[in-house]
Amino acid sequence: MSQLFISYIALGSNLEDPIVHLNEALLEIKALPNTKITQASQFYRTKPIGPEQPDIINAVIKVETGLAPYDLLHALQKIELEHGRERIIRFGARTLDLDILLFNDVQMNDAELTIPHPRMQDRNFVLIPLKEIAPDLHLAPFGHIDDLITRNDPEDYVIPLDFEALGNKS
Numbered sequence: 099m100s101q102l103f104i105s106y107i108a109l110g111s112n113l114e115d116p117i118v119h120l121n122e123a124l125l126e127i128k129a130l131p132n133t134k135i136t137q138a139s140q141f142y143r144t145k146p147i148g149p150e151q152p153d154i155i156n157a158v159i160k161v162e163t164g165l166a167p168y169d170l171l172h173a174l175q176k177i178e179l180e181h182g183r184e185r186i187i188r189f190g191a192r193t194l195d196l197d198i199l200l201f202n203d204v205q206m207n208d209a210e211l212t213i214p215h216p217r218m219q220d221r222n223f224v225l226i227p228l229k230e231i232a233p234d235l236h237l238a239p240f241g242h243i244d245d246l247i248t249r250n251d252p253e254d255y256v257i258p259l260d261f262e263a264l265g266n267k268s
């Protein structure tokens with residue numbers, strides 16, 4: 099049997115119908131060879147960074163996969179492209195963004211792939227969904243996920259969609 103790896107992947111969308119894009123992406127990731135989603139956070143509405151644009155819908159999943167890091171990256175990029183993802187403006191609006199946050203204990207940094215994801219420690223729209231499925235995560239060398247979340251800007255709202263559905267829209 100081939101080796102299986104654990105990876106955490108962040109999903110985001112803020113164009114067209116973001117919830118549809120995220121739901122489809124979940125099905126497409128599930129259909130990758132030798133890959134299954136073992137945990138998924140709920141969907142969150144979050145404040146975009148960068149230029150003026152709609153709020154983003156974000157989620158984080160945990161997968162078990164036989165794909166090696168570059169194969170997983172390329173498979174995710176293919177899914178992004180199939181969703182019409184165009185990279186025009188850095189941090190601009192996107193139909194679908196898929197980032198590898200963690201991959202086993204791999205630490206790597208080259209022109210194509212950096213793991214852990216280089217900005218994840220600064221982004222509560224990543225950390226709060228991640229905490230839902232990995233509450234005890236310690237991200238070397240930055241610290242425990244709770245401390246990272248506390249350190250980041252509280253103005254960067256990250257609101258579970260279920261919470262909004264209960265009438266708490268801000």
Ligand code: AMP
Nearest residue numbers: 185195196197198199210211212213215
């Ligand atoms: P973005 O436009 O933010 O999705 O960035 C995409 C670029 O980041 C691609 O060229 C990837 O090769 C690169 N990249 C580096 N590390 C990662 C990672 N951990 N997950 C996804 N893309 C990555």
